[in-house]
Amino acid sequence: MILKNDLLLRAAKGEYTERIPVWLMRQAGRILPEYRAVRASLSGFKELVETPERAAEVTIQPVDILGVDAAIIFSDILVVAEGMGLTYEMEEKKGPFFPKTIESIEDIKKLRIGTAENDFGYTIEAIRITKKVLDGRVPLIGFAGAPFTLLCYMVEGGGSKTFSKSKKLLFSESAAAHLLLQKITDSTIDYLKGQVAAGADLVQVFDSWAGILSPQAYEEFSIPYLKQIADAIDNVPVTLFGKGAFFARKSMAELNCQVLGTDWNMDPKETRQIVGPNITLQGNLDPCVLYGSHQFIEEQTNSMIKSFGSQRYIANLGHGVYPDTDPLKVKHFVETVQSFDIRTLN
């Protein structure tokens, strides 16, 4: 199917874009009243994730309502852990968590390798439906969590202030950690391949907890698994995003990926200098900027664009949009990017 708006894909592939494509991490869900209406009609978050028709519906909402240049499939990074046999739950306010966590190598050995066919069917079907309903209006992004981030969730049970349990595993039982990382990686590759086969035009891997590691530990516990994933997905562009992984920008950019996601701590010009010209950058507005006035949003967005430049660039936030953000401000951000006249840049 030919895409009517393929700006995102062209930017990802390094082709010329006459204007800058824009989407937001976490755009599907949370901020839109239309999303909350759908969710309220179901038993909760998990039923929504596991009901393909409804997941497709909320995936498309931001394309209709916010006018973004891409859809991203509605799901959660924890589905991979669930596909491996570790069930997650979702609580309002608290977020997703695992009632039972990984505590020993025996727990790790019990986990299975999840497959698209047997374990992630609902997301794969949601992608098929979304592609059909989108009818080529914009590209559809598939995604998964990075193995290191999944390990943290599976060991801690949820977020953490110090990630002591995860790091105890890495630093005192590294063989067990690597076994778990490999099982997650194998599951993730099958999952992402399934997403691409079902129609995902691009995939993004989120390493949300990258920032808790030292550069050396990241090279040992995350980069090798990101490499396996990037190498395995060879027919659509791959975006790697490591929140807080400023120290790994060069390593990540050298993997077989087309786009590097950046957060607002990372100076765009410095990032470009570090990674060189042959990769597309994505990001990186502080989500809290969207709490400011329309004028403030414009100033900050335009300043960001001037730092990134108009080519090999996909505008986004530097993290998922926060739940209490006014959708009108999100729309103003989207429109500010889309109305930016790239001829004003050198």
Next chain:
Amino acid sequence: MILKNDLLLRAAKGEYTERIPVWLMRQAGRILPEYRAVRASLSGFKELVETPERAAEVTIQPVDILGVDAAIIFSDILVVAEGMGLTYEMEEKKGPFFPKTIESIEDIKKLRIGTAENDFGYTIEAIRITKKVLDGRVPLIGFAGAPFTLLCYMVEGGGSKTFSKSKKLLFSESAAAHLLLQKITDSTIDYLKGQVAAGADLVQVFDSWAGILSPQAYEEFSIPYLKQIADAIDNVPVTLFGKGAFFARKSMAELNCQVLGTDWNMDPKETRQIVGPNITLQGNLDPCVLYGSHQFIEEQTNSMIKSFGSQRYIANLGHGVYPDTDPLKVKHFVETVQSFDIRTLN
């Protein structure tokens, strides 16, 4: 009084040190059973902070028990806010928090400028006592929170996942934010000058939440206030530590400070390249390394030292030691640094 062990001061001033000095952020308190015994004999954390004899006692404990090369006065960064009229409380597990937070410019206008004489007398007295009891064994470090970090605590009430409230203030009421930052800065300068007058041999400013800002926002909301503080303290060395502020290393090093603290995300060699040769570096072991085996701690510590080099360097963790760390492992870290033969380095 002449110091018997002045390694820390010599390192801070850029003088030759025949071995590497070492101390740990949060070494006073938390991890030591001897500390918990003192605390249990009082009504709680605040009584300990506000009882000079006992604060001095727990300040000196890690010098006796762990053999560190410096003492750091036992206190809390929130005392400055309390001295300005905003009372904090301390709850086991939860940590310190403000029952009433700053919500408007009126709240900010009501705050007073805290002074060493009127508002921080208990810490000043604790420093006097500590100096007397220490009797020159090791230098004593005074400290305060950075104005930006204090603002975050005073606005959020405690820690936060997104720091939305603080950033709403910065991004939509920046004049109010600057007024608050200036009042905190004025209070902090008087407090630190009082600490130095009472005998602190070096002072450290902790910008614990630096990492939540973009480089531009940090230049606007933190650097100018750190500059005022660094300029005001001119008779003892000043250490600036911005957790997560990798992007501000150059800006911070250019201030009137002698030591830059670094966390474990920051590669030592890269940091040295960014800041140049004329400043001392401090840090940066991941506190979680101390969960590993003695052998692992040695490997990681020696590798860290090799990256920093033996001169203009103070060994430390990259963050405060975590409460559940085994004191024997802390001691092993200290001894590993102290037994490192610097002649093995080029």
